[in-house]
Amino acid sequence: MFATIAARYDLLNHLLSGNIDKRWRRIVAKTIVATLSQSEAPVLDVACGTGDLSITLLEEGASRVLGLDFCRPMLDIAASKALKTGFSLPLVEGDALDLPFADRSFEAATIAFGLRNLTSVEAGFSELLRVLKPGGRVAVLEFSKPRASLRLIFRIYFTKLLPLFGGLISGSKSAYQYLPDSVLRFPDQNELSILMTQAGFVRVTFRNLTGGIAALHCGTRPIDS
Ligand SMILES: C[S@@+](CC[C@H](N)C(=O)[O-])C[C@H]1O[C@@H](n2cnc3c(N)ncnc32)[C@H](O)[C@@H]1O
Numbered sequence: 489m490f491a492t493i494a495a496r497y498d499l500l501n502h503l504l505s506g507n508i509d510k511r512w513r514r515i516v517a518k519t520i521v522a523t524l525s526q527s528e529a530p531v532l533d534v535a536c537g538t539g540d541l542s543i544t545l546l547e548e549g550a551s552r553v554l555g556l557d558f559c560r561p562m563l564d565i566a567a568s569k570a571l572k573t574g575f576s577l578p579l580v581e582g583d584a585l586d587l588p589f590a591d592r593s594f595e596a597a598t599i600a601f602g603l604r605n606l607t608s609v610e611a612g613f614s615e616l617l618r619v620l621k622p623g624g625r626v627a628v629l630e631f632s633k634p635r636a637s638l639r640l641i642f643r644i645y646f647t648k649l650l651p652l653f654g655g656l657i658s659g660s661k662s663a664y665q666y667l668p669d670s671v672l673r674f675p676d677q678n679e680l681s682i683l684m685t686q687a688g689f690v691r692v693t694f695r696n697l698t699g700g701i702a703a704l705h706c707g708t709r710p711i712d713s
Contacts, residue, residue: 494561517544529595535602539566600629613687620709632703633676
């Protein structure tokens with residue numbers, strides 16, 4: 489599915505969100521970079537797709553970012569964007585549920601709009617925790633549950649208009665039907681915080697973005713683990 493939409497993925501993200509998605513990724517990048525002990529600390533961007541968050545992390549001052557995704561056409565676009573911006577961005581084709589890295593390899597990890605697509609959120613968290621160094625931070629950006637006043641309008645937009653325009657522009661009706669379906673099935677802010685805590689993260693917090701349409705969840709691998 490992601491291979492089918494790769495060529496139009498960025499255009500649709502920015503168009504369908506009115507560019508708000510860029511602001512959300514910027515917040516994630518700033519939050520994570522602020523926690524790094526030094527700019528050379530290794531950061532893993534899981535399910536990096538076309539590399540928008542990886543590149544934003546580099547723009548915000550992280551100098552060793554590695555992107556991972558299992559979809560080669562997405563990675564090809566990420567590689568050409570990194571080349572254009574002049575950043576060095578190593579990219580790995582791999583599975584978020586079986587990360588090809590040793591335990592305790594990264595000081596921080598991010599996953600933007602990726603967790604929802606994994607067959608098991610718990611297994612995804614377990615892999616993220618495993619590859620983080622003790623004390624390392626994870627940031628998860630996902631669609632979430634908007635505040636009550638936005639819920640109706642968001643639902644109409646997300647379940648009616650977005651699949652229509654997304655399907656027309658991308659040529660894949662099913663991918664843009666899958667998007668709202670997967671978001672509506674996904675745990676809300678509180679449920680996801682509980683899952684993160686159960687997975688072993690500590691200092692678990694979340695911050696609503698644009699009235700809770702998306703949320704940034706952060707957690708830390710315990711120092712003594
Ligand atoms: C909605 S895109 C998000 C891309 C990017 N992080 C962003 O912010 O735009 C979801 C990405 O997750 C990737 N993905 C889904 N399941 C995966 C898995 N098990 N392992 C690695 N990548 C996966 C897809 O290939 C796709 O590129």
